[in-house]
Amino acid sequence: MLGFSCEELESKTFQDITHPDDLATNLSVLKRTLAGEASSYCIEKRYLRKDGGIVWANLTVGCVRKVDGSVDYFLSVVEDISVRKRAEARLAERNAQLDLAHRAARVGSYTYDIPTRSMRIARASAAIYGLSHSTMQIGAEQWFARVHRDDMQRVRAEHISAFMERRRELINEFRYCATRWRGQVG
Numbered sequence: 001m002l003g004f005s006c007e008e009l010e011s012k013t014f015q016d017i018t019h020p021d022d023l024a025t026n027l028s029v030l031k032r033t034l035a036g037e038a039s040s041y042c043i044e045k046r047y048l049r050k051d052g053g054i055v056w057a058n059l060t061v062g063c064v065r066k067v068d069g070s071v072d073y074f075l076s077v078v079e080d081i082s083v084r085k086r087a088e089a090r091l092a093e094r095n096a097q098l099d100l101a102h103r104a105a106r107v108g109s110y111t112y113d114i115p116t117r118s119m120r121i122a123r124a125s126a127a128i129y130g131l132s133h134s135t136m137q138i139g140a141e142q143w144f145a146r147v148h149r150d151d152m153q154r155v156r157a158e159h160i161s162a163f164m165e166r167r168r169e170l171i172n173e174f175r176y177c178a179t180r181w182r183g184q185v186g
Contacts, residue, residue, distance in 0.1 A: 001057075001080055003050035019046035019054060026059075033063055034071060044081065056085040099124035108176070112140065112159075119143045129176055148175035 002009070002017060009017075018026055022045040029041040040062040047055045058079040063071045102109065102124035109122040117140045126135045130146065147155050151174040162170040 001055055001078070002047055003053075008050070017047050019048055022046050030061075033061070036069055039063055039065070044085075047078075054082075055080055056082045095123075098122070103127075110143070114163075117141070146177050148177055151175050 004012070004017075014026070015023060022043075025043060026045055029038070029043060032038045033041060040060070042058065042060045044056065044058050047057055049055055058081050060077045060079075062075045064073050064075065066072045099122065101107075102122055106128060108125035108128040110119045110125065112119055119138050119140055121129060121131065121136055121138060123133070123136065126133050129138075129143070131138065144152070144156070155172065155174050158170060158172050
């Protein structure tokens, strides 16, 4: 996984092969384990390959203690999660591009979670809906309460039709108010 021979690895400490940006976290959880505050830990960290590359890993460490409570030895499981981390980075980049496109076009988007009856708002869409930038989720009734009353019946009918037809996407235009209407909302 790291490109070192067994002999080369035997001459190195985990500090030698841990990415410098992840070393403090690794040492902190190790220190807590050695102090008896924990018997195991699990962290995601980067290892340095012999060729200079980086391997992302999920490190799970447990310890076996002596009768006096001190650590006798550690058992470690190291799982290469580099593919997942690269996919997460690509997804984050695409989400940032999508957010930029939403802001530039002033287009809002959301997903609807049927079991929780909530709308998950795209980060760049929050301002369009009159919500704070940090708002990522809103109850469906709260969201619908902000749809202009003259558009409410049509928007609800379009949503119902989309659900009944099992459409994966719904594109529509409607007026949305930054504050809730007082009184009947439809």
